[in-house]
Amino acid sequence: MPHVRTGAERLAADPALAGGTRLGLITNPTGVLPDLTPTPDALLAAGLNLTALFGPEHGMRGTAQAAGSEADGVDERTGLPVYDTHKLSGDALDAVVAASGVDTLVFDIADVGARFYTYVWTMYDLMAAAARLGLRFVVLDRPNPLGGTVEEGPLLDPAYASFVGRFPLPLRHGRTAGELAGLYGFDLDLTVVTMEGWRREMTHAGTGLPWVMPSVNMPTPETALVYPGTGLFEGTNFSEGRGTTRPFELVGAPYLDARFAPALGELGLPGVRFREAWFTPTFHKHAGVPVRGVQLHVHDPAAFRPVLTGLSMLHVARTLHPDELRWEGPELFLDHLWGSGTLKKCLEAGGDPRELCPPPAHPEGGLLY
Numbered sequence: 544m545p546h547v548r549t550g551a552e553r554l555a556a557d558p559a560l561a562g563g564t565r566l567g568l569i570t571n572p573t574g575v576l577p578d579l580t581p582t583p584d585a586l587l588a589a590g591l592n593l594t595a596l597f598g599p600e601h602g603m604r605g606t607a608q609a610a611g612s613e614a615d616g617v618d619e620r621t622g623l624p625v626y627d628t629h630k631l632s633g634d635a636l637d638a639v640v641a642a643s644g645v646d647t648l649v650f651d652i653a654d655v656g657a658r659f660y661t662y663v664w665t666m667y668d669l670m671a672a673a674a675r676l677g678l679r680f681v682v683l684d685r686p687n688p689l690g691g692t693v694e695e696g697p698l699l700d701p702a703y704a705s706f707v708g709r710f711p712l713p714l715r716h717g718r719t720a721g722e723l724a725g726l727y728g729f730d731l732d733l734t735v736v737t738m739e740g741w742r743r744e745m746t747h748a749g750t751g752l753p754w755v756m757p758s759v760n761m762p763t764p765e766t767a768l769v770y771p772g773t774g775l776f777e778g779t780n781f782s783e784g785r786g787t788t789r790p791f792e793l794v795g796a797p798y799l800d801a802r803f804a805p806a807l808g809e810l811g812l813p814g815v816r817f818r819e820a821w822f823t824p825t826f827h828k829h830a831g832v833p834v835r836g837v838q839l840h841v842h843d844p845a846a847f848r849p850v851l852t853g854l855s856m857l858h859v860a861r862t863l864h865p866d867e868l869r870w871e872g873p874e875l876f877l878d879h880l881w882g883s884g885t886l887k888k889c890l891e892a893g894g895d896p897r898e899l900c901p902p903p904a905h906p907e908g909g910l911l912y
Contacts, residue, residue, distance in 0.1 A: 546577050546751030550683030550736035551651050555585040560736050563647025567595040572605040573653035573755045582651045595643040596625045599665040601758045636672045647679040655767040656689035658714050659707035659880050667709050674731040681734045684721035686750050688767050691743035694906045696850040699882035715771040717906035726909040760790040772853025778877025780869045786824030795836015798867040804837045806859045814847030816840045854896040861890045
């Protein structure tokens with residue numbers, strides 16, 4: 544099967560695309576060529592002067608759970624210093640980048656297409672650092688695994704900006720990292736090494752590329768597909784399936800009764816069916832406790848609307864269990880995930896949160912493909 548040529552593959556074949564003399568690569572396990580050669584190895588073999596590596600949330604090796612990372616160190620394979628950027632911004636991030644001695648930052652991490660997935664905000668913060676320090680920035684573009692023809696959900700309210708959303712994007716944004724870099728609007732020397740062969744209607748299955756887990760709880764493309772909707776349950780006392788082999792496809796809570804799955808089925812949501820499922824998370828929320836819930840089975844990915852589905856599930860849960868469904872996590876976490884305070888207020892008032900979701904639209908502005 545022919546495969547999409549990523550920006551990383553193109554740069555490894557043509558090192559002149561990057562420019563710069565001392566390159567720092569922002570990457571993690573998703574930074575690979577189609578034959579699974581790690582991008583750092585490929586760029587070094589191509590003769591590029593790669594002098595430092597930078598890791599995002601979950602770490603450059605991808606070992607850390609959500610909100611965690613790996614310490615600074617040395618990459619044993621390449622011998623390059625590794626700098627941890629997670630939870631750093633402003634002066635603290637500038638100091639780390641300046642200490643690395645690079646003149647060009649290169650970004651090569653796969654995104655999953657949801658606004659509250661943090662890698663594109665690591666890119667945002669490092670672009671801001673590059674602008675302040677006068678460095679070049681290069682994005683090695685990769686496919687959006689959800690495709691690029693649909694955006695879904697409201698724009699982020701800037702008053703609720705955080706590390707799960709720094710720029711007004713829809714919840715399912717329908718763009719690649721390279722396209723987002725152009726939208727951010729930083730005043731810096733930016734190069735996007737575009738892909739060859741990617742079309743906006745392509746989901747991951749059509750790219751011919753291997754799926755490498757972007758993080759420890761994103762094991763499959765199917766996980767990424769449901770994540771923009773069921774990821775909202777991270778701000779509640781529901782288990783979103785962490786600690787199981789099907790995170791974000793399994794969702795439930797110990798207090799749910801037998802009405803939940805049938806009530807969801809009666810909604811006739813496009814592209815998805817719900818199966819009642821019991822599971823016992825091995826860690827995270829409700830660890831060691833049998834949980835009743837549902838597994839989402841997406842039978843028509845093109846019709847499926849993850850944000851609408853997540854809102855519908857929250858609405859049914861609040862309707863059936865108004866006294867048990869509660870908000871959990873850091874202060875305002877659900878608000879930050881949603882991008883404003885409207886979702887929580889709607890649920891608390893007994894309203895229908897589906898009314899908050901604008902119709903799906905085609906992404907516009909800053910498009911490269």
